Amino acid sequence: MAQVHTQISACISEETKNMVERYVRARGVKKGFLVESALLHHLQALEELPADVIVPPRLVVSLQSGEAILEQLQRQAEPTDAMKALFEDD
Numbered sequence: 001m002a003q004v005h006t007q008i009s010a011c012i013s014e015e016t017k018n019m020v021e022r023y024v025r026a027r028g029v030k031k032g033f034l035v036e037s038a039l040l041h042h043l044q045a046l047e048e049l050p051a052d053v054i055v056p057p058r059l060v061v062s063l064q065s066g067e068a069i070l071e072q073l074q075r076q077a078e079p080t081d082a083m084k085a086l087f088e089d090d
Helices: 014-027 031-048 063-074 081-087
Strands: none
Touching: 014 031
8 A cells, every 4th residue: 555645844944954965965865754764753752751851952041041051161160079980990
């Protein structure tokens, strides 16, 4: 029995479009195959994994939160004892 196909349309970023095009050129697959495989994989993960372990690919924060995050990233903090222990050679 033949499969029925439905066409969808979606707006994606230029960066995502470039990633898709690089992938299909490198692997020799069709864009439709890649999109359907990715959607099936993602939807299956959403169904099977607990919601608290799903990390969105993009986080949206307020300007104030973004500035606080940037400040934390730019600060040269000393490693904690736990971090030092994690990287110690036995």
